[in-house]
Amino acid sequence: MRGVLMTLSETSDVKANRLSSADYADNFSDIHPPLTPHEALVEADRCYFCYDAPCMTACPTSIDIPMFIRKIQAANPVGSAKTIFEENIMGGMCARVCPTETLCEEACVREIAEGKPVKIGLLQRYATDTFMEREQPHPFARAASTGKKVAVIGAGPAGLSCAHRLASLGHDVVVYEAREKAGGLNEYGIASYKTTNDFAQDEVDFILQIGGISIENGKALGRDVTLDQLTADFDAVFLGLGLPGVNALGLEGEDAAGVVDAVDFIGVLRQAEDLSQLEIGRRVVVIGGGMTAIDAAMQSKLLGAEDVTVVYRRGQEYMNASLYEQELAQTHGVVIRHWLMPSSLNVSGGVLTGITLEKTELDTGGKLVGTGELVTLDADQVFKAIGQTPDAGPLAGGSIELEKGRIRVGDGRRTSHPKVWAGGDCIAGGEDLTVVSVEDGKTAAESIHKALMA
């Protein structure tokens, strides 16, 4: 974590305590408050119980959406949650973080009919929250022990989903996690107003209730264990490493105070005991066009930054963040500017004072080029959110084939190594979504099971 907590010169306005404590609590409360039972029933009644439902096809984990909604209608929210967990053990987190507007809800026939889809995400949250609140016993029992052992690297959505499915199939699982806490980006990355009240850890506890999974926190592949060792000691290995690196701007002054990795910033924010102690610039510029950029911008604003601008080097239609997320940020006062790419960081005495950007356009060949026209924005902080990068280091010597730096997988998410599977953000061709990672983990677990039981 660089920058955020550093001492700064007087010229730069980066400080904590910008807001009253009530404002902090308010700003970081649930952004989409859960449905009340009445709201849930009214909303559930809107579902048509479609045949071969398009929403279900659009869900990366193929949750039986019409069935879980029907169970809410039929006053069985606990049973509804079981339907959800059968396909997606992180149904609770996904209900909070999925960009439903580009997944299930986009496909809902009522979106086609009226432009108002059934609120599938909020109903999913209603069911899973009810399940958690009623402190139900874990909904799945483990199959008889197979005597097989599988190592899972990374306790993020991919790793935990894989571990849970493996455990339920009767295998024993050891999860190696580099960080102090399990959960991956659920714990360190997702915007805090999407997952309040330590939900990520509650969900980890829920997943572990199945038994047969032990997590070794603070144990990193490549540092504390090697792939060779694991493939020798275990019957199979699953890699759910995520994307531990971040892209650099490649500009001079990148290590100046005030230039910060957006993911680091969010990670610190997520772990903060007291949000009022977090320093934030008065004027913040976020570089990037994905969910991370939007989340960093939103949370800067919510911490009390006055001017927050997201700059993206292409037009809006190319942004990875959904239109809905962009609009949400804009409603919160974030300005989004397009067709601008970083040109130089303006630093004075080791401290950031602003950023100069060059206007961009597509040339006749469709290639992004600078126009030469420059724009300077004063800034106390610049957040870099231009993408995370895989780290092949830990895989060294394991003969795992990569594709553009990410792990290449085939059927069942099996890598080029016959004993190694992979999933989540670290594999090639993924979508960098929680729900997709959960699906990867589940699919890999089924494939591992098949291979081990063959």
Place this chain on the structure above:
Amino acid sequence: MADLSTNFLGIKSPNPFWLASAPPTDKAYNVERAFEAGWGGVVWKTLGEAGPPVVNVNGPRYGAIWGPDRRLLGLNNIELITDRDLEINLREIAEVKKRWPDRAMIVSIMVPCEEASWKAILPRVEDTGADGIELNFGCPHGMSERGMGAAVGQVPEYIQMVAEWCKQYCRLPVIVKLTPNITDVRYPARAAKAGGADAVSLINTISSIVSVDLDSFAPMPTIDGKGSHGGYCGPAVKPIALNMVAEIARDPETRGLPISGIGGVQTWRDAAEFIALGCGTVQVCTAAMTYGFKIVEEMTQGLSDWMDEKGYATIADFQGRAVPNVTDWQYLNLNYITKARIDQDLCIKCGRCHIACEDTSHQAITSMVDGVRHFEVMDDECVGCNLCVNVCPVDDCITMVEMTEGSDPRTGRPIDPDYANWTTHPNNPMAKQAAE
């Protein structure tokens, strides 16, 4: 503007919408509010004998079933007739009638099945200035155990007897309110007519247990751990009421007997349907109890707008128009062939038509065509049953289209323009007998 006024047995009302005998008509306070809201008439909550009134339970009286968004579809009650003193009711009836001379004021009565009881109450009701009486032979609970209500309505001889007493001891028009808790409604209707009744009204509530509490294992509404059957009404009962009205309207023995239609009237359209089946007025209870009296505005205006659109100047212009079209199954034209058609522009691809037809009917609707989600009727399988139309969530998306030429792709048989029914069908053994 259409003229909605009605003249039913000489009783005039500005519109055909009357409130049925029930809680909305139990007191001057309610009835005054109803008249202010625009109701054409009321049937006062059923009066009992002089003396100590009946008592109601003090726990819950209602149970219900709901559709989406908790829309009330069927209501069940275990109420009795009025639990207020007869004298108070009679006084209020007289006062209200005096203040609202242009509205229909009918008084519902239920006293023991003895001549003396009827002889005693009838003149008192007549003295109020009311326009008519309705005999409550319908209440399925509480009163029937005492030999009144449905207990009378289920025995045609009693109906006839009481109707005769009423005609004998009272100059007011007599409406006999029928219970649906019988097998063939034509018998009680014929009895009413034979007894000299001027009209029938129907239906009263249907015996019902609306739900069972799965914690206490008792019917709902539950009174201290027990429940009893109640009377069912509301939108859910309309189809039953319409059928019973039609049965009476087309029975040669009762044809032309005036009918006041009751059961599940919620909107102007329901009322128009009852009137088309021959009713002179309609009575409403549950809709008012669900939404309050204001709904009558939608009812009167809706009926008037529809009549204007259709060019009906008066209620009589369309009253009974559907009666000749109610027939027995055996006379339906078997040569009339329809196929379902899906309007692809309206279709939202929910797939309900497909799965309904696929799982439970005739496998006549596609779900995929050339790898694309697409719902289309296969004419060579479609029997024209109309199930898909009824399960489709989009209005008018699926329609039944008549085939008038060519041949039916399902049977390969040419379309026959001539009418032919079961009575002459070769597969009908009775038809063969007739031919011999």
